[in-house]
Amino acid sequence: MKRVIVGLSGGVDSSVAAYLLKEQGYEVIGLFMKNWHDDSVTISDECPWLEDSNDAMLVADKLGIPFQTVDLSEQYKERIVDYMFDEYEKGRTPNPDVLCNREIKFDVFMDIALELGADYVATGHYCRKSTIEKDGEEVHQLLAGVDGNKDQSYFLCQLSQQQLAKALFPIGELLKPEVREIAKAQDLITAEKKDSQGLCFIGKVRLPDFLQQQLKPKEGQIVEIDANFERYNQVPPTFSTKEEELAYGSKKPKYKVADGKVVGKHQGAHYFTKGQRKGLGVGGTVEPLFVIDTDVNENVIYTGQGKKHPGLYRNVLFVSNEELHWVRTDLALNDGETMDVLSRIRYRQNLDKATLHKVASGLYVEFETRQSAITEGQFVAWYLGEELVGSGVIS
Incomplete structure (x- = not known):
């Protein structure tokens, strides 16, 4: 039996992920992550990590799987919170959810899981993983979730082949209503629980207050x-060159x-x-x-009046080499090469046609249609069909 450690968050998605893995015959252990929490800025009732950890424990109990809590506040403060302050200070807008997956769930948390003898780490993300063979090597693909309304592949756009190799996404083939139905049928306490919004440590506080x-x-x-x-x-x-045109447009x-x-x-x-x-x-x-x-x-x-204000729109953005990431390293472009892709600059945005242009200093993403509010510090992700192949931080 392969051992899987599930990040049980106290929500319905991770609860059902744990149930499905157990049904598939894995040895499942539930682990709740306590992230950084600052009572001075959070209205505590609105960020109920205690309630969440309690719900996670009740789910584990119901499923008959071992459960424990790990306190990752220190790493979270260092890698996510401090980074956020730093980025905002520079006038950039970070995406903590993408970072949390790269730095915490699939790094610090994954290390703990592997120390506990896990073969895999599973989460309740709406995305899928597939593995193909290329030139005799295993290559892992990060695919969009079947539920187009809930697809969370964007949040995992910074994962590496090593991280994907150890990851499982049990609910990626399901629609959200189906996930709730399964939870209800299994009488899990989280079946009707509202989805959490954004980063728990900020809770319902206005970002400026934080x-x-x-x-x-x-x-x-x-x-x-x-x-x-x-x-x-x-x-x-x-x-005189395409690169000059792209530099001007970006x-x-x-x-x-x-x-x-x-x-x-x-x-x-x-x-x-x-x-x-x-x-x-x-x-x-x-x-x-x-x-x-x-x-x-x-x-x-x-500022400008109205959401159609021309100051909001551009169709080219740039990613520097230091902030460029290929999930599919085998598809990485060399200088001078281009690739036609589908791309988005924020979660929940429809994918738009774009062309990647690799230059010596980084990568230009040239969209077919002008994009609203291209924001430095946010992540741009690009896809071939339903597969997310790379991403980068907008410079």
Whole structure:
């Protein structure tokens, strides 16, 4: 019997994952991860890790599998929380969920599982794994979940072949309603439990309140840029190479306060992200204001009216070599090569046609249609059909 350690989170997805593995004849052990938790910023009732660990324990009990809790707060604080503060301070917008999978669940947690003699680690993610043979080697594929509405392959876009080799995703072939039905039929306490939203350690706290612990408030100006700003209507220069054209297309406009009008004040540019509409506190405009750029050095937020504002849109982005990752290392491009893919720049976004262009310094992703709010620090992921083959941090 192969031994599988399931990350039991106290939710319905991981509960059903554990049940299915047991049905398939694996020796299953449930492990609950206690992540970093700060009572000073979390409304504790809204981030009930104790309740979650209790639910996980009751599920393990019901399924008749061993259960224990591991405290990963220290590693979590170091690898996720500190990284988040650092990124926001630089004016980038990190994606903690992607990092949590790469750094915690499939690294620190996986190491603990392997020490406990596990052959595999399983989670309740809506995605699938397949293994093919290529040139005599085993190659693991990360595939989208069957439930298009819940597909979570994007959150696993930074996994390596070594991590995938040891991973199992038992619910990837199921739809969410089917998962709930199985939980109900097995009388699991989590059957009707609401899905948790986002990172538990932040709970229901507004992100600025959380960030204010380390990034001090600093009053600055909110500037509105008109949709007819001259830079938007500039005729592009003539390019001698495709790379020059891509470099031009990936550059965002540089704004100065004089380019628009001051419409309000904010408490810190690093609390805001591109495409954000809420929290600006500026009224009296025909259409709502959206953040089109932030300047953390000058502490200015640039905004535009309406979600169609030209300042929100570009069709090219760049990933530097240091932040480029191939799940399928055998498909990695060499300098000068291109690849037609489907790509997304955020979770829950539909996949769009794009072309990858590998250059000496990194990789350009050129979309067929213009993308709204391409945000530095977020992850872009690309697919061949339903297989996620690579990703990178948007520079």
